[in-house]
Amino acid sequence: MKFGIVGNRSKFELPNVVQRLVSTLQQCNVEFIIDEEIVELLESKGVRLGALQTGKYEECVRGVDILIALGGDGTMLSAIRSVGAAGTPILGVNLGKLGFLAEFAPDELKSELERVIAGNYIIEERLTLEAVTPSLPGQVFHGANDIVVDKSRSARVIDIETYINGVFAVTYRGDGLIISTPTGSTAYALSNGGPIVAPAANVIGITPIAPHSLSGRPLVVPDTDVIRVIARATTNEILVSADGQEAGILEQPIEITIKKASHKMKLVKRIDRSYYDVLRAKLMWGRDARSA
Incomplete structure (x- = not known):
């Protein structure tokens, strides 16, 4: 399994999340390629990630088994456009506010990546x-x-x-x-x-x-x-x-x-988290403000 890593470089949390992500992938001995502009950003902040396979954004999106997108829903939509008909599954890590498409939180990244690497995930195909x-x-x-x-x-x-x-x-x-x-x-x-x-x-x-x-x-x-x-x-x-x-x-x-469209987008999802769980958590669906 090979991962691609892209992200929104304007997000304050990105450097810290990238360090944790890279560390987890290396510990799991998994192959990955990371957007060279993310590495340049971290190096400008004095963060050295060591010897990594880097590439342009397009290289990280194509030719991988799963694309990890770090950011908000805008980052996810950009990744979906870039993947296009190639159909690479996308795992979204939410560094934004709502993050309805980017469903994974940074604090669950390590455990969820280990699940994905072990094959404990589903790929949800959606209409475009x-x-x-x-x-x-x-x-x-x-x-x-x-x-x-x-x-x-x-x-x-x-x-x-x-x-x-x-x-x-x-x-x-x-x-x-x-x-x-x-x-x-x-x-x-x-x-x-x-x-x-x-x-x-x-x-x-x-x-x-x-x-x-x-x-x-x-x-x-x-x-x-x-x-x-x-x-x-x-x-x-x-x-x-x-x-x-x-x-x-x-x-x-x-x-x-x-x-x-002739192709669908593919999103990496947790097996134990339903669409309705996400609705309740992120849109406060069904919540009674009077009982808050």
């Missing part, structure tokens, strides 16, 4: 999305959480015609539209009133952003459906993003087609 638009020919955008059509910098609402498998469904009028995976149901979609969807569900969520109508409700469709949206605005620009990364500010009207 892909989107194309005639406005940007030849480009395909991938989202582990979501694809978002937004009104950009304008204060005015936009109209978004929504088609399912070529059949007109509804026109949403508001600030935008979120097309989300089950994983993304606890991200931006949740903040806009979308439902929480278990990650194993084979569905895609469609959630309006600040709909200018009492009847503008979220919609859940099978992941075999193809969603096409046509967005129009009184101003000239509409923003399209994938997992919070700007794909482009496009002149309207724009047309985008979103569907299930």
